[in-house]
Amino acid sequence: MEGDERIRLFVALRLPDEIVRRLSAWQRAELDGAPDARIVPPGNLHVTLAFLGSRPVTDVERILGLLHGIVPEAERPLLATGPYRETRSVGMVRLEDEGDRATELAGRVWERLEGLGVYERERRAWLPHVTVLRFRRRPRLEPAQPGLGRFSPSEAALYHSVLRPTGAQYAILESVALGG
Numbered sequence: 001m002e003g004d005e006r007i008r009l010f011v012a013l014r015l016p017d018e019i020v021r022r023l024s025a026w027q028r029a030e031l032d033g034a035p036d037a038r039i040v041p042p043g044n045l046h047v048t049l050a051f052l053g054s055r056p057v058t059d060v061e062r063i064l065g066l067l068h069g070i071v072p073e074a075e076r077p078l079l080a081t082g083p084y085r086e087t088r089s090v091g092m093v094r095l096e097d098e099g100d101r102a103t104e105l106a107g108r109v110w111e112r113l114e115g116l117g118v119y120e121r122e123r124r125a126w127l128p129h130v131t132v133l134r135f136r137r138r139p140r141l142e143p144a145q146p147g148l149g150r151f152s153p154s155e156a157a158l159y160h161s162v163l164r165p166t167g168a169q170y171a172i173l174e175s176v177a178l179g180g
Contacts, residue, residue, distance in 0.1 A: 007057055008161040008162070010048055010158075012049055019151050027133070034135065037135035040167075041167075043170065044167075047102065063118060066113065068176055076101065077105065078150055079102060079128065081146050086141065090134055107126075159173065
């Protein structure tokens with residue numbers, strides 16, 4: 001990548017492999033066949049902490065430095081699956097954030113990213129979730145809950161999002177292990 005190139009970036013919690021496998025099986029069983037909808041592929045399942053949008057590639061090192069300064073000190077979140085929910089364009093599985101550890105981490109990440117001048121906080125409150133379906137028209141599905149139980153992500157990562165006609169493709173630029 002060249003220094004003046006712009007790339008789409010976001011910071012997210014990586015899901016444990018077993019949770020990705022179980023969530024993918026649930027997607028196939030409960031969401032497959034929804035009209036005009038695309039199931040989010042296993043490699044794209046994550047919990048977004050901050051969407052940065054299009055940024056100069058020169059910002060990557062500064063953002064990674066910030067993550068290396070915050071993430072190792074953060075307590076590992078303890079998440080539990082909640083109900084399925086649809087918005088205008090996505091279906092998601094809401095997550096319960098036990099002890100608000102993920103919410104606290106998101107707040108610290110936002111604050112530091114704002115300090116770098118690479119992020120503007122959204123006006124709405126952060127909602128921990130995993131996007132599992134994308135669509136143009138709401139299918140108004142009422143699937144059973146995934147029932148994944150409680151789980152704890154062990155890493156946060158900086159992702160590069162490449163838009164393709166078949167949907168976004170995500171690549172992890174670097175991940176950082178969460179502390180405690």
